[in-house]
Amino acid sequence: MFNIEAIRKDFPVLDLQVYGKPLVYLDNAATTQRPNQVSALIADLYQSGSGNIHRGAHFLADRCTMLFEQTRDTVKEFINAESREEIIFTKGTTESINLVAFSFGERFINPGDEIILSEMEHHSNIVPWQLMCNRKGAVLKKLPFDENGVLEIDLLESLITEKTKIISVAHVSNVLGTVNPVKEIIRIAHRHQVKVLVDGAQAIQHLPVDVQDLDCDFYAFSGHKIYGPTGVGVLYGKKILLDEIPPYQGGGEMIDSVSFNGTTFNVLPYKFEAGTPNIIGVIGLGEAIRYVSSLGLENIGEHEHQLLGYLTQELKKFGGIKIYGEAPNKASVVAFRHEKVHPYDMGMLLDKLGVAVRTGRHCTDPLHERFGIDGTVRASLAVYNNIEDIDLFIKAMNRVVSMF
Amino acid sequence: MFNIEAIRKDFPVLDLQVYGKPLVYLDNAATTQRPNQVSALIADLYQSGSGNIHRGAHFLADRCTMLFEQTRDTVKEFINAESREEIIFTKGTTESINLVAFSFGERFINPGDEIILSEMEHHSNIVPWQLMCNRKGAVLKKLPFDENGVLEIDLLESLITEKTKIISVAHVSNVLGTVNPVKEIIRIAHRHQVKVLVDGAQAIQHLPVDVQDLDCDFYAFSGHKIYGPTGVGVLYGKKILLDEIPPYQGGGEMIDSVSFNGTTFNVLPYKFEAGTPNIIGVIGLGEAIRYVSSLGLENIGEHEHQLLGYLTQELKKFGGIKIYGEAPNKASVVAFRHEKVHPYDMGMLLDKLGVAVRTGRHCTDPLHERFGIDGTVRASLAVYNNIEDIDLFIKAMNRVVSMF
């Protein structure tokens, strides 16, 4: 049913040799590789010509417009949005969150208002809110997590006041791997008329997402983390909210008519898509989503969970390892430190043995602060990883540790 | 020296048949096609694997980081910026202008301040300023142009008051083709301590740009209009200004350290590059610039000028045509109306004859308002067009007009 060898064939990069060693790519939380289907489509579009979209009225423009707008439907179905107008194309998760922080902030945030973030958020889900809070005189509050990397959800209700306007939280932590109980968070928030943005950058590629079931107000993710191109992302927003908040960027596409005396804006989703979008990037994202859907996110999740279990077990057997993040509900990311080897040294040496991991603070300073550490090694898995990757990784770890 | 046939071979799309007719692509001001060199590099990067940049510490990440940062040097040299920190990668001209309107606005614009735009600006160089003016209580003023599409530069000095903070003007008009005297505008502006942003979306692919010679404060352009990928653009800014204005978007990359109590920002250029950039798009843009540089912008300009002269002459011979924009200094764009044929009809029928032009208002409502028209047909040329393209276009026009 789930033929890992066939899947690996879709990713020619897995045959790469680096420094004379076969590549073991375990940096998937930073960016995933692309299957042939995606690269071929992109290459074809660049080669066979493309037009600018929407306003064009000729063959190439029509073709691109059609493929572009079809992708909106693809995304809509993928996350089960209610309507295609709720799907905004951005350049990535970071921009999606900045858009909401700005436009929601302009409309709804007044001095003294409060925004709640979890302590495990990625900088991309902290700094946009800080910038907005500084402008608006609003305040950030943090929802902590426990030793295992589980959000202290019991505290949420006590953090919410009548000044609280929005909660922004990762669906899956990019370091701890924790799958946060976003549905419950949203239920609690909505009881207090508080909106919720879910940062899905590390969830969308690992588990089925149904925005209507979650009932989230906004959901953000990036193309390059779900086997798609760079420079493209998605913002889902409830129509009623997107209608109410002002536009973010101004320019072509997002207007109805412009004069020096005043401008009227286009309808959704175009109101939030100023300028020529990443046309070929968006179309490539559509292909990546079709690829993922054809495998089935349940199947992908199951495969990755098996690997995660094996990886965790092998790391524990290894000795001298402390894993950060041991939530019961976890996606395929493992961050750890070895008692004797600094993360940077570990990363450098693993690289020379062909193993790509990521080291450092992974854009989560507050999380690392919480644990009192200045960095971790992070191994993160994708659909194309297999048991052998993990064995090679552990073997390489042995070699590295023996040097100290 | 300038071998047009060899150049055309770099663009396989020129062999395309649309509706059974050979493609004549005259919609280059909307988006240009890409040479094999660019598509091949992009295809290769997607196929052979890529990593996230800057923070990664493994082979794939290092390779992409190197290529990405080399592109910054390529752009720096291409527009002769003083330092690489002055080159910010964005998703396009529209975003570049939004960035400046926001960050410059936050830092320098107070209620009652004035911003001057020309009447021929693209919506992407109007709406960002309107949005900012609405937030800040500032005022937009417009610099008009004459019947021929030439800016009434004599009026500029009288428009500038001590409240004027910035002038934003197109280097080349996307409809009239006028090459505006930006160097003179900048000289006048600077005499009054007024800053200048130049919208180079329609200039960068047609004429050599030297930001130090112009002495502009900001310069913006898009990749997809200079034979590069979609979803990537550039903002040049003088270092001293970029240092002074606050960041635009928040997120990964653009920070130095983050805590809930406060965040310190990264140095230039990273301060303005939040989140994972369009890595492969940026690298592709570098290849496009190398392509253009290898041909030489002087040569390109000369070739396009010859075509422009021929096209203009043929349209005038044609009869019943009014051309909008007859500035002495003009780039290769011709907008016109036929007395009997509505622009939309013209565009539709030309398309079916294989000729791609653009019709409508081309995101320049105020310009069309100025002429009292609701649209034009626009034919715009690129380096790969030739005399035959123009002959085919005129032949198709004849066929179309005969139907009315």
Place this chain on the structure above:
Amino acid sequence: MTITEEEKSIIEEFSIYEDWMDKYAYLIELGNELPDIDDKHKISENLIRGCQSRVWLTADYHDGKIFFEGDSDAIIVKGLVALMLRVLSGHTPQEIIDTDLSFIDEIGLKQHLSPTRSNGLMAMVKQMKLYAVAYRKLAEEGRIS
């Protein structure tokens, strides 16, 4: 004729054109044949302003049926308007609501009706459907006949 029959007859008419230019020549003919809307109806409330062309639409209701008039400044759009009127005008609100106008697809002119092709046509069709919904409601309430 029912809506479906009218659609069929249009599809048949168009089926003889193998060449795009002939198809468009016929559209132009249809556009030319459609009487211009009276200038007094060319007012902003009847105007559907696309980025590419403008469309005017009026609606009248009698004997349980809706009668549309339409116009456009672009002749090809006007030809398409003529087709829409031919199919939809003179039918009951319910019939108008129920149709999906798939004939446009079958005669190969779907592009003109795409939501992103801002020629005003798509908005016109939406407007026609809205008129139908409104008239049906008024009729059900017995306020018009």
Place this chain on the structure above:
Amino acid sequence: MTITEEEKSIIEEFSIYEDWMDKYAYLIELGNELPDIDDKHKISENLIRGCQSRVWLTADYHDGKIFFEGDSDAIIVKGLVALMLRVLSGHTPQEIIDTDLSFIDEIGLKQHLSPTRSNGLMAMVKQMKLYAVAYRKLAEEGRIS
């Protein structure tokens, strides 16, 4: 030894390693051999904080020469720090200002010194050059010797 001679000798030492792992093993050895900086110097003004690792640097001036001490929490970085100290420490400000440290490129470790690899090394080298500039100025003004 002059800076150039020192660089040459390092290049020679590294030339015997064909394998990346051996090269790194040697770097680790160098890192282990470099004495830790005194705890009292591990203060924030001597700290260069990268995203990946931390580097400490102190500088002293006597007899017309600058003497650096350095440390890092990552041993590979510390090995590289050791190389930098070996090349630059004990030289005049002018000599330090003039060198471009191209040996790092020649021994294949340039990546570690790239401005975007935030391990603190690049910032350390900048800091060393800044010290040199500052001491040269003080010396020229006759305020130190």
